[in-house]
Amino acid sequence: MLTASDFKRGLVIQLDGAPCLIVDVNFQSPSARGASTMVKTRYRNLLTSQVLEKTFRAGDKVDEADFERHKGQYLYADGDSGVFMDLETYDQFEMPAESFPAIQPYLLDGTEVTLGLFQGRMVSVDLPMTVELTVSETAPALRNATATAQTKEAVLETGLKLQVPPYLEAGDKIKVDTRDGRFSSRA
DSSP states (O other): OGGGGGOOTTTTEEEEEEEEEEEEEEEEESSSOOOOOEEEEEEEEETOOOOEEEEEETOOOOOOOEEEEEEEEEEHHHHHHEEETTTTOEEEEEOOOTHHHGGGGOOTTTTTTEEEEETTTTEEEEEEEEEEEEEEEEEEOOOOOOOOOOOHHHHHHHTTTEOOOTTTTTTTEEEEEETTEEEEEEE
């Protein structure tokens, strides 16, 4: 059992029988004497992907979820869903078609990820901060266009489209930030 005063970002708690990842936590001390500290949280239900808010008193007790993080690997796409393998137990898990398209553009076969397991079932996949992908198509470099910061659209090997600097050409390897889908640097 955890108390609400132990909450921190990244902790997984169990609310209404579902694992919930704390996204943001804010402690507020009331000005009145004798009043208890309030803990305002934003959390993501890992089963439904809903982001919700809830306020607790500092002394409220909450169950810690039966949640484990394991090293995993992306194996392949199976139609609209993806298949991942736990590198510790070699168990394979299928990510449903509702969640998979959001992360698919960042995955190549063999990409290492972190799997979130709740009661032996995969409920989340955490991507690395950056991934290296190859530019498959892009417009030719613009000459003498240095007055302002220029970008051009590029299509990567996974089908992801993003803005890149004008000096990149097809065949170049780049690093892409998986949090916001932006060009990070040349690999």
